[in-house]
Amino acid sequence: MSATEAAVERLIRIGEVARGAGVSVRAVRYYEQQGLLMPERSPSGQRLYRQDAIARVRFFQQMFAAGLTSRRITELLPCWDSGHTDAEQRAMLRAERDRIQAKADELQAALDRLDEVIAITDTHP
Amino acid sequence: MSATEAAVERLIRIGEVARGAGVSVRAVRYYEQQGLLMPERSPSGQRLYRQDAIARVRFFQQMFAAGLTSRRITELLPCWDSGHTDAEQRAMLRAERDRIQAKADELQAALDRLDEVIAITDTHP
DNA sequence: CTAGAACCTGACGTTGACGTCAGAGGCAAG
DNA sequence: CTTGCCTCTGACGTCAACGTCAGGTTCTAG
Structure with missing residues (x-):
């Protein structure tokens, strides 16, 4: 080669x-x-x-x-590609991270409620 | 009263x-x-x-x-209100539960990748 | 009684990530 | 050469959960 x-x-x-x-x-x-x-x-x-x-x-x-929207991804692509960021980009990264974390918590809460319903309806035929 | x-x-x-x-x-x-x-x-x-x-x-x-869409919620509201379900509704409940779980896993994976980037960019000023 | 807040019914606009269709060109095989 | 698949550029359609505006009615505080 x-x-x-x-x-x-x-x-x-x-x-x-x-x-x-x-x-x-x-x-x-x-x-x-x-x-x-x-x-x-x-x-x-x-x-x-x-x-x-x-x-x-x-x-x-x-x-x-x-x-994330495609717009947000384009703004963060430089971080991903170069491994370098400015303060604004770091703030965006953290903001997105927190948003995703919050959403994950919401999902878990919804999951818990659904599981409650499933448990009840399974014992109530 | x-x-x-x-x-x-x-x-x-x-x-x-x-x-x-x-x-x-x-x-x-x-x-x-x-x-x-x-x-x-x-x-x-x-x-x-x-x-x-x-x-x-x-x-x-x-x-x-x-x-969940509003349509799906209307279909499952009887379960929620009466606590009673037929086989079809139980299947829908489980399907939604699994979908949410899968989505939660996706979110966690995305979170991990973002955290990687954050860790790298924080050490690379 | 009157001003302003809250409510009503349509009905069109928004957003994001594509789907879908039309019509035209490009590429490898036989 | 032609058949068939892949690709191209527009450009309009979709879906869900609302936002927003218009034009009119109702309730409530002073």
């Missing part, structure tokens, strides 16, 4: 990214539109992604599931 | 329900539209709620926060 071979990564098309990450092609295009993913283009205009795009999309899904 | 007094509950108007539960008046009307809340009406057409409407609205909020 020469140095030039190491530098030339195998690029993949949008379908492979979508299948790899378990999302739709439409979703991957949407992420680009939101500034989350900036693929190269082939001479004919087709999107060409690096391998790690799949992991990135999975990461986006995880953040979406946690209630 | 006579028997008739006990039977006549003090009814409240929509504003009091909304303030008591910490939601908007619009939200309370919306819940009625979705079949979640069926208040009486005064002769002039104003909605009159029983005291427990406030607790019900809080319950709705908790279920919404857990990702």
Whole structure:
């Protein structure tokens, strides 16, 4: 494996990214539109992604599931990519963390109430 | 306190329900539209709620926060009110419970990833 | 009696992450 | 060459839980 071979990564098309990450092609295009993913283009205009795009999309899904918006993710992507932050970004990170924690607590409370109902209705046939 | 007094509950108007539960008046009307809340009406057409409407609205909020739709809540309200369920309702209860649990796990995973980033960026000023 | 707060019924607007459709081009296999 | 799959760019549709506005009625304090 020469140095030039190491530098030339195998690029993949949008379908492979979508299948790899378990999302739709439409979703991957949407992420680009939101500034989350900036693929190269082939001479004919087709999107060409690096391998790690799949992991990135999975990461986006995880953040979406946690209630972050694509806008918020774009603002925090530099932290993730460079490992460097300013004060404002650190504050945002902590704010999001606290928000997610609060939401997790809400979920747990709802879970407890549902479990109560389930327990009651299981003994009351 | 006579028997008739006990039977006549003090009814409240929509504003009091909304303030008591910490939601908007619009939200309370919306819940009625979705079949979640069926208040009486005064002769002039104003909605009159029983005291427990406030607790019900809080319950709705908790279920919404857990990702249940108003439709799902209406389907499960009989369980909650009567404590009685058929097989289908029990299955729905368990399905919702599992969905919420899965979502809680996702949240925890997202939280862990954010905490990683926070830890790294805090040591990398 | 009157001003202002609270209430009423529609009905259209908002937000986010996509789904879906139309019409046109691109790419490998036979 | 053509068949069939993949991809492209718009652009409109969706869904849920409300927000918001308009125009009118009702209740209540002074």
